[in-house]
């Protein structure tokens with residue numbers, strides 16, 4: 001199973017709705033954007049931390065590769081974020097595809113649409129670049145990590161037009177903001193959602209968690225360059241990140257009762 005964050009302990013019998021959070025898996029992070037990222041990564045690995053780390057701009061893809069020897073358990077995700085669509089996008093996408101090809105276990109993303117950045121309107125750049133990446137996810141049978149600030153239903157519509165849902169290319173909505181209007185689609189499409197501490201501001205969270213299959217839910221930090229000041233020592237960055245993950249895990253446990 002591609003998207004299994006093993007929040008259930010495989011060693012213990014699964015009781016319905018029993019959530020056993022036993023590992024520190026960060027379902028979405030940008031390790032390459034953290035201060036002193038290689039040193040920070042080494043410390044995180046030594047603490048048993050594992051993650052899906054997204055690199056969403058051309059400069060970041062080789063940096064993500066450099067993390068491979070550092071981590072025991074790291075899933076690489078290569079993508080172009082809607083905020084990172086620049087004048088070289090055509091060449092960037094060609095390069096990006098090579099990273100996807102060269103790393104057969106890598107995921108696609110984060111990719112998506114975001115109303116805060118230019119090119120958001122239907123048919124504009126964000127939709128084109130998102131669709132291009134979603135098609136490659138289908139072609140190479142990879143999970144697709146989706147970033148959406150704005151219209152989730154539009155994302156479903158775009159994906160549907162491309163041939164999703166597809167069993168070999170599961171959809172992962174990251175930093176998901178639960179809304180009851182999306183619940184049926186999320187369940188029917190067998191989507192995976194990862195929750196950031198700010199996801200719990202949603203008034204629909206309790207109901208959402210009661211309905212969602214527990215193995216479709218993860219927690220994330222989405223930590224990037226804004227997570228800690230550039231001069232923060234790596235030990236402090238790693239400690240802050242683990243604390244953030246613990247806090248989110250506690251929120252998930254609280255809302256899952």
Ligand SMILES: [Zn+2]
Pocket residue numbers: 028029030054110222
């Ligand atoms: Zn992110």
